Amino acid sequence: MRVVVVGGGVAGAASAVALRRIGAEVTVYEAYEDPAGPVGSFVSLAVNALRGLDALGCLPAVQRAGFPVERQRMWSGGGKLLGDVPRGRPEGEPLRSVTLLRADLVRVLRAEARRAGARIVTGRRLTSFTGEPTAGADLLIGADGLWSAVRRAVDPAAPEPAxxxxxxxxxxxxxxxxxxxxxxxxxxxxxxxxxxxxxxxxxxxxxxxxxxxxxxxxxxxxxxxxxxxxxxxxxxxxxxxxxxxxxxxxxxxxxxxLPRLPRRYRGRMVLIGDAAHPVGAGQGAAMAIEDAVVLARQLHRTGEVAAALAAWDQEREARLGKMARAAARNREAKTAGPLASRLRNLVMPVVFPRVYPRATGWLYAHELGELPAADAEGARG
The missing domain is CATH 3.30.9.100 (D-Amino Acid Oxidase; Chain A, domain 2)
Structure with missing residues (x-):
């Protein structure tokens, strides 16, 4: 299977690793030489992202590139402690949330993709998908972020980010x-x-x-x-x-x-990561990694692109929808007015410890399944 990946950030590099694990021939095209591209800052990876990285074989390298974070503490503006919970994991989970620079996460994923045999071409932005270098590819993955060119190719009427x-x-x-x-x-x-x-x-x-x-x-x-x-x-x-x-x-x-897309795939093209669902709430990288693992697993299971994309989309639909709703609530909490803020500060210390485990259980307990074991060359064993 020949695969072209448009975008070499978290989603694109993770896809390259996952697809090499099932034996696909992968070429990634990325506009920016710098792994951070135009985006810097840090990312915090919760346990669901770490399980995805483990499925890709990249977890130890990512852990070395960052540092573990034990707790998450929420505070009112006046310094009142509103909540104290494990960071990005349920209580008792041995894995610890990892925080690192986004550039370092991308760097680790690209290095693993190259080690596994993927070809990564930087300094080249693809905006047309009818001729070379995408001609003849069995699968075209749009991992080109928020302002995705592949999204417009999949659906010219797709909504724009706001x-x-x-x-x-x-x-x-x-x-x-x-x-x-x-x-x-x-x-x-x-x-x-x-x-x-x-x-x-x-x-x-x-x-x-x-x-x-x-x-x-x-x-x-x-x-x-x-x-x-x-x-x-x-x-x-x-x-x-x-x-x-x-x-x-x-x-x-x-x-x-980005409103829910009417379609995330068409023909041989599929959208993953922020190109399909810029969810935010600290889960953008995690959802991209999950997308990559599930897509490779479905391609390996079915052996046929059309069936795999349909199965991938169906498997991801409910989880991504739930994540989008959680992200909307997260934004609302950050933009609450004075009255809502005062109410939150009163209620949260009492309610949060009881609500948090139930509210995040679906997110952290998710099982992605496994990919084939990598051989010495990085492809499937």
Missing amino acids: YAGLYGVAGVSREAPGQAPAESAFHMIFGRRGAFIHLPRPDGTVWWSAQIAAAAPPPDLAEVDAARLAALFRTEERAVEVLRAAEGKLTSTLFHV
Whole structure:
């Protein structure tokens, strides 16, 4: 089977690894040489993403590239603890959530794809899929992200992404006052203007991400610096402490939503990852990895592209729909008004410990199934 993958980010590189495991001939085309592409910052991988990486044979390398995070703690803007739960896993799960730079995740996946025998061509953006180099491919995978060209080829009438009412800025700070460097926790502050996330690294620095609620994005996102963010979060003391210690270049992005696509595949073309479902809520990379594993497993099981794509789409439909609804609730929590925020701060410490295990059980208990064992060349054994 000859496969062309458009996009070499998390979704595309994971697909290349998975498809080499079933013996496919894979070529990936990626516009950016830098594994981060235009997107920087960090990602936190929950246990479902780690199981997907384990199925791909990449888990140890990803764990080495990042660091484990034990707990997730939610705070009110005034410093009240609203919830304290295991980060990205159910209680008792031995795997620990891993946080790393997105660039490092992509780098690990690309290295494994190349080791397995995939060809990765960087510096080349594919926007047409009727001639070379896609001609003759049995399968064309659109892993080209939010503004996917393959999505338009699959369905010219497909909806376009829309601004979600949030924009994000991320950066690194020196060790901030009051923070214990050895404390392995992912902290989320629900502020008046949005959410502020910060977590300590083993080297003593602090990674942070500000997600600001705004009806319209700033005219120039690149001009939003740490000083401006500190003014936006001025009522959240801990956020201001971290922002005052910021150093180096910041990474900015707009958050988007994409309505459910009428179709995620057509003929020999299929969409995965953000090209099909930019879910957010910290699960974008995980859903892309899951997509790749399930697609390869269905292709291996059926041996025929049309049947495999139909089975893949059916298997992923309910989970992706549920994930999209969870992501919408996550956005609403970050953009809550003053009255809703006060109610949340009162109710959450009582309700959250009881609700959280049930609310996330479907996400973390998911079983992806296995891929064929890799031989010495990386293809199926």
